[in-house]
Amino acid sequence: MVLKSEHNKSFLDIAGEAEYKEHIYFVGPANVGKSCLFSAITKKFAMVSNYPGTTVEITQTEFDGKLWIDTPGIYGLVPGSEEEAVAIRMLLENTDSKILLVLDARNLLRGISLFLALSELKHRFIIALNMHDEASDAGFDIDSAALGLILGVPVVPTVAVTRQGIRELTARFSQASYASLKMQETxxxxxxxxxxxxxxxxxxxxxxxxxxxxxxxxxxxxxxxxxxxxxxxxxxxxxxxxxxxxxxxxxxxxxxxxxxxxxxxxRGRNPKRIVRIFGDAAMHSVWGWPILAIVLFVMYQIVGVFAAGKVVNVIESVFFGEWILPFVSKLFELMPNSIIKSFLYAPEGAAGTGLLIGQYGLFSMGITYAIAIVLPVVFFFFLLFSIMEDTGYLPRLVVMLDKLFRRIGLNGRAVLPMILGLGCDTMATMTTRILPTKKERVLVTFLLALAVPCSAQLGVLAALAASLSARAIAVWFTVMLIVIFITGWIGSKIIPGKPAPMIFEIPPLRIPKISNIAAKTVARSEWYLREAVPLFILGTFFLWLLDALHLLRLIEKAMAPVVVGLLGLPESAARAFLMGFLRRDYGAAGLYDIFKNSAVNGVYPQGVEAQIIVSIVTITLFIPCVANFFVIGKERGIKSALLIVFLTTAIALFCGTCTRLFLIAAGWA
Ligand SMILES: Nc1nc2c(ncn2[C@@H]2O[C@H](COP(=O)(O)OP(=O)(O)OP(=O)(O)O)[C@@H](O)[C@H]2O)c(=O)[nH]1
Ligand SMILES: [Mg+2]
The missing domain is CATH 1.10.287 (Helix Hairpins)
Known part of the structure; x- marks a missing residue:
């Protein structure tokens, strides 16, 4: 059984603690390997990444008759942010459980200090002195037996990534004991x-x-x-x-x-100098930029050119277009004519709509969009993203962008959720819990909902952009940056409060482990399929229904003053925006469908290019997807979520119109 806590609820409300003999909490500072150990011991997947704040919720699983609970990182008993408070409340609400305190052997001082803060809790402790490999590399020899004697609890050296010491750790769980060393003040x-x-x-x-x-x-x-x-x-x-x-x-x-x-x-050793130099350069205020440019270029080549261009083409045109769809159509053709057949199937070019195959067919549109257009891009993006997470590049980016973000009243830590938003805005909205002030949490939640396109959406945009000129892409990118900075700046003036100074620990650069990258990429892709496919199907069903009831044309007509009048797009683009109400990537896929046949020799005529720019600007800024809407509601309250929906729609249309006017003025449209 796996349960996740809703962060404001009492943990006991959720865990049903009487069921289990023993609770074991994985507790420790952020980024010390708690989740890694949790997975190694319980064999349950938990997200592991090389930056503080990976785990922002409690994850628990039953294993070996016990309840094992992974928690967000804490630095002491007084929480500095919301996700720390979750872990601390949970420890206060229980007694007599076991705490597996995971400490970083390279930073023993901080670890022992945390132990001393926790030692007055009525829980039994066992300490995993993790990252022993890196501590040895850095020249530290730690006498863990002596440490155990001083603190009065078992201490076991471990290397979570290679499972070293795990057997000894589990064998010694029964020896977990109350701390004998207590803090005595004056x-x-x-x-x-x-x-x-x-x-x-x-x-x-x-x-x-x-x-x-x-x-x-x-x-x-x-x-x-x-x-x-x-x-x-x-x-x-x-x-x-x-x-x-x-x-x-x-x-x-x-x-x-x-x-x-x-x-x-x-032992005065100082190895891995090159790694350190590179790590420092990645967050340097000058050298950091070319490194960022290279990273973005590589990502664009792999996600934009290879995945969105080549892989999508093969899967959509060849696999789906030439094999699967014709095959399924053939099966329908073989069926004798009946009401059921014409209800489910409409051959290409025929009037009427089939529920499964047809212009708005659940299979020919819903599944094809989700699997053929979005999945390949999302998969490659998640792969690269996991590599960036595990190397420790992301926290360096945070440091580098800190100054820039400070200009719009945001602490540099806000960069992390914003970058994570490129993976998935919904997850990133939850990560805003790592931000220390409410002002920043509200502002970043809003910016995520407004202007940070998620991987799925980026992917479809990249597929559209494959035939766009570089200056067209530059216009889109510039508009996004302007929107982020202007709305961020206005937001920071309107929302009360001050940003907190940045305290952010920089983990060392590490060579990612292939198994972890693979596990994360697969888990995230699976999650995308579970999350997106039902919505794609639901959305297609609505479109099919509207079309069958002859309402779609009416709606397109009704939306024409905005879609055609303001934005200068074809009337059918209304359909894509309707789809965008469910998910922005689904809407973008609709745009892709509308425009994909307009390219001549792989290049769009100038007028069409202008329309594409306006439409991608609008859809990028469009309302957050349904899942994100609910998470915003949960984290910030339903009123804020509704306000965000209203604002994003208004800003999207406003910026779309401005972009169009700019393009007309520039003689483009
Ligand atoms: N070299 C080395 N790396 C480790 C070890 N244990 C974990 N890591 C790496 O440390 C990073 C952090 O691991 P996580 O398990 O996400 O850490 P966490 O304590 O759960 O972090 P938060 O959820 O952010 O609090 C990942 O990149 C792991 O691969 C270890 O023993 N040695
Ligand atoms: Mg974790």
Missing amino acids: YSIETVIANVQKSFESETHSRVRARLALCGFVDVISKKNEEEIQSAKQSLISYYGKSVVTLFAESRNELARFIADSVTVQ
Whole structure:
């Protein structure tokens, strides 16, 4: 059984904990290999990538009679963002479970400090000292047995990617124990904590709750003790002249440093210099740009030229067009004429519409679009994207684009969801949880819905663009950038709040593991098929129904003032926009269908090219897909989701019209 938590719900509401003897939580800082270990132990697929913030939801699975739970990364008990809060709430809501604390052997200080923060929880601990391979490469020798003795819990060195140490780890689960080493603060701080703790006497983890309340984690504070806690907090702040979070962190770090130093020997090696130089260049404010240009060029060649051009052509024209569709049509031809036959099948060029085969046939249109046009492109995009994720290039891009994004009031971390949006806007909207302020979460959610085309949509656009001139593509790209920066800038002025400064850990560059890339690409493609195909079929069914009821022409006529009048497109483009209401890639596929036969020797006449530019600008900015709409509703509330639908439609039509006017002025249309 696999369940995912809805992040605001109590974890216990969902897990049905009584069913399982034991719960094991994978806890640790971000990007240390929790999900990798989770998959290695439970054999359940979990997304693994080389950047902090891959896991933003709880993933759980049953294995070996136990419930195993993978959680988002945390850095201490006081959450810095929403996804951390999910993990922390979950630990507070339970007692007597086992925590598999996954730490990065290269960063022992941070790991021990986290252990000390968690050690007051009434859970039993076992520590996986992961990334042992990289720690050895960097010249660290860590005495894990000694560390275990000091902390009072088992410590096992592991390398999750090669499964090293996993057997020992699972064998020692039964030895997981409560931490024997506890944080002791100075006498005056201890007195304050003890006083506040009284308010939580009846609750679990009362000392941890007292600390959290003093740090200002409002989740644990109830109305009745709010005032008392505030005054205790103020007394600490005015006495020590620093925030309580800092006060606690300093004493923890001091002890953690002492422990880390006493179990680590550093052999002064400094290998892999070239990798480091390249890693630094990728985020350099000058060298980063040519590297980005090369990355984009390679992606365009593989996704745009090879997948969208060649592979789609083979699958759509040859495989579907010459083999499958004619074969299915033949089968229908062999059927005796009947109502059922004419209901399901309309031969090419015939009047009337067949439900399965015909202009709006579920098979000839719905399935063909999803499988022949979009799937190949999505597959190659996911493949390249997984490689970028696993090498550690994405976080470097974040650093490089930080300055640019700051101009529109966004912290550089916002780049990560925006880039992930190129894979899938729905997933990326969930990743906005890694952003520390509400302002940024709202703004990025909006920009994703508006101007970041997902892989499926990009793919179809790339197929359309295959016969477009370079300057046409440049116009589209420039319009997108202008829209992102202007709407982002206006948004940052309107939405209240300030962006938080960027604290973002840069993981090392790594050679991706083929098995992980393959697993992620297949999982994402499968997910696309599950998500998109039903909607493609549903959309085609609506079109078929509208056509059968003779309403489609009427709707096209009704939309003509906008589609023809404002945007200067053929009337039939209305159909593509109708499709776009379900999914933008489906709408784009409709456009592809309308324009694909207009190319002469693979080149569009200038007037058609202008129409294509206007239509792709409009469809890129068009409303978010249904799945994204629901996720926006879940994360930001249904009102925001509806507002976003309204705004994106308005902005899409506005920008489409402006683009047309520009092209007319430039003598293009
Ligand atoms: N060299 C090496 N790489 C590892 C090891 N364990 C995990 N990785 C890599 O580290 C990266 C992060 O792994 P994840 O499992 O996604 O980390 P996580 O802790 O779940 O990260 P978040 O979900 O972002 O909190 C991936 O690129 C893994 O392939 C290890 O032991 N050695
Ligand atoms: Mg993870």
